[in-house]
Amino acid sequence: MKQKNELLSKNQQVVFELIEKANEPLKAYSILSNVQKKGIKAPLQVYRALNKLMEIGKIHKIESKNAFVACTNNSCKISKASAFYICETCEDISEVNDSKLTKYLSSFKGNNDMKVNKYNLEFFGLCKNCRVR
Amino acid sequence: MKQKNELLSKNQQVVFELIEKANEPLKAYSILSNVQKKGIKAPLQVYRALNKLMEIGKIHKIESKNAFVACTNNSCKISKASAFYICETCEDISEVNDSKLTKYLSSFKGNNDMKVNKYNLEFFGLCKNCRVR
DNA sequence: TTATTATTGTTATAATATAACATTTTATAA
């Protein structure tokens, strides 16, 4: 079975591996400085890789932080539905994986006539760790 | 009865009035250029007003656009819960006002141990107008 | 092959946002 990373180009792979290994969201210029030894020299090279990776759903952008994380939820590979928990204290971020929520939001109509085909949701709060202390 | 705008300082009022009158989300530097005749000269003056206005829930930031809109939903004055429809074609943005959604998300637990005290949701899709054409 | 599309490399620049510091205004309470 073909591994998915084979589908990625060289720069995309380099950027993706870094993001995947990180245990926190990474910012574009931090990514840049970490991949310069791998031959990526300019911001645009990073942004191009990031854009592609988002497009194919392998990473997501945390809009409120301008930072990027690897998708931990196969079901949003389509990159049409993403949701995150963000701890306001320790900045820890985790992706929500809740099929009910996905279903609810994907088919949400509300008061409006909009046909929704994508959404992004960010929950802010206190993670378990930060609550205990 | 006291009008709420009285609570705003001069710069906050100037910035808020501009945003409130606009029928589209405004970006910080566009706000700046539109209030220079009112004596606001520097980006920081705009950002400070914006931050305060967000804090008290009179405006919201559309994170995916780095732009600001007036709140059209009194119930989120507390600035703890916001949701938007964003048309991907005409860029029209409207705030979701749906108490069920608010309730559902405000009390959302999911798989995580996080205690949620705030969220931001952005729906992307096609508005009625753009669907017809 | 040859045309089309995706990817890369590179330099410059645009757009968004904050740091740091000095001053002034407004609110609070002794």
Next chain:
DNA sequence: TTATAAAATGTTATATTATAACAATAATAA
């Protein structure tokens, strides 16, 4: 009222995030 604290302002400089424009190369498909 007057001292004190808190909030808001003014200003310059700078940090951070992101794209424009153009040239070259590699991968894919008709």
